[in-house]
Amino acid sequence: MEPLSRIRLVVLAAIMGVVSWGVSRTAVNSGASPMSVPWTVIAIAVALAGVVVWLGWTVRQYRRGKNPGLSxxxxxxxxxxxxxxAYTGAIMTGAFGGYGLAIAVEWSHGPRRDVAISAFIAAAGGLVIVVGALLAEHWCKDDGGNDENQGGSAPA
Structure with a gap:
């Protein structure tokens, strides 16, 4: 399995940010009212990051010999x-970041400022997912010091 490319994640977030910014600016300029990002988006993002880190931790313990029952x-x-x-977090970061930037143009307008802040918080939630996923993936990586076929015959 190929390890995650941080450059690919940044490019994906940037593309999503540009697309989201363009769509949001077009919608706002045509008279649509921006909607605040629900707090559940942030809660689910943090929960997903926690699950990924927890699963990665169990693999880390397995690789250190402390959890032999893990397959x-x-x-x-x-x-x-x-x-x-990590890809989901990068998409979230870019999409909500672009949306927040599109709305933040009108920062002096109180309700729009609140919408932009909620979008930036959601983008930070996506970033939390990316960081947690990168950490978990790091714990799952093979160091290369082990033989490829330790336990017997090669897989079919």
């Missing part, structure tokens, strides 16, 4: 889940 398949699934969560 290699679960460790591989955890690494894939961490990568998927």
């Amino acid at each position: 290699g398949l679960r460790a591989a699934r955890t690494a894939v889940f961490a990568q998927a969560a």
Whole structure:
């Protein structure tokens, strides 16, 4: 499995930010009222980051020999889940960051400032997911010091 590319995550977040900013500016300029980002988005983002870190921690303990009951398949699934969560967090960071920037143009207007702040907090939640996922993926990586076929025959 190929490790996560931080550059790819940044590019994905930037693309999503530009698209989100453009769509949001177009909508606001045509008369639409921006909506505040619900607090549940932030809560779910933090919960997802916690789950990813917890699963990564169990794999880390397995690799250190402290959790022998964990299967290699679960460790591989955890690494894939961490990568998927990192991409999700990058998309969230870019989308909510672009939305917040589009609304922040009118910072002096109180209600729009509140919407921009909620979008920036949601973007920070996406960043929390990315950091947690990168940490979990790091814990799941093979150091390269182990033999590829430790336990017997090669997989079919």
